[in-house]
Amino acid sequence: MQVNLKQITTETRNPNTMDIDQVSTKEILKKINNEDKTIPFVIEQAIPQIANLVDALVPTFQCGGRLIYMGAGTSGRLGVLDASECPPTYGVDENMVIGLIAGGKEALIHAVEGAEDSEELSKLDLDSIRITPNDFVVGIAASGRTPYVISGVRYAKQIGCKTGCITTASKSKLANIVDYPIEAITGPEPITGSTRMKSGTAQKLICNMITTSSMIRLGKVYENLMVDLQPTNQKLVARLLSMIKEVTGYDESKAKEALNRYQSVKGVILSYLTNIENEEEIRQLLFENNGNIRRAISSVEQRGHQK
DSSP, rough: OOOOOOOOOOGGGGGGTTTSSSSSSHHHHHHHHHHHHHHHHHHHHHHHHHHHHHHHHHHHHHTTOOOOEEHHHHHHHHHHHHHHHHHHHOOOOOTSSEEEEETTTGGGGGGGGTTGGOOHHHHHHHHHOOOOOEEEEEEOOOOOOOHHHHHHHHHHHHHTTTEEEEEEEETTTTHHSSSSSOOOOOOSSSTTTTTHHHHHHHHHHHHHHHHHHHHHTTTTOOOOOOOTTOOOOOOHHHHHHHHHHEEEEEEEHHHHHHHHHSSSHHHHHHHHHHTOOOHHHHHHHHHHHHTHHHHHHHHHHHHHOOO
């Protein structure tokens, strides 16, 4: 099927950069930067749509479902990037957020010709991760017309999944078929059709917003601290201790002692805030409240009132 680029807003020419090949390096950078400045304002307009998707996604997670990003090229790589950063940041299972890219792992580094045009490949990829009706599939496509993504979303809908999308083109086919569209219309790129630029930046920011806000809603954050962080290197161990010291006022030695005792930042903070020192009771409180510190504190307070 022939693609009509004139109908795709991300493929139109940008009048602000028509002379970008004739100006100094500094002027090139200014032009790119001026275009990038518009992105946060575009995303601001899409916040209601992002909120709708997140509010539908959180119950999916709570019921054991997964978030599955699907994309090709830059869009696919951004989905894989966001998915890969959730386990170390929030301590979640590596299958809770999955990124699928047309062409597979090879496409993360090299262009896989024709992969984004394959409608059958997306179905095979979804089958390979054993997609179920409990999952939430989000297609990422700047143009909103990528066959791999369109086909994958349609297949997910047939199975019974909730579906969403992140697109930066207006009036797209993809946005029209999903349950929860996110449309951040970034307009013409500084270099015509180079959607790794403004479109890619917008998609990255939106992916950040989706998973971050979802994890906050799931209790993976206390105040603005990532209290389920996995200490996989020395810097992250230091960050865990820093979080403990920040909330409790403990010195380095006492913070280490408390972390060894309760085996988690959440355990240390909950013990400090409730004055409960029994390790088993702290673990049980966190288990009963799905690891949410504030809910655990409320349950302790409620229990105290009942007494």
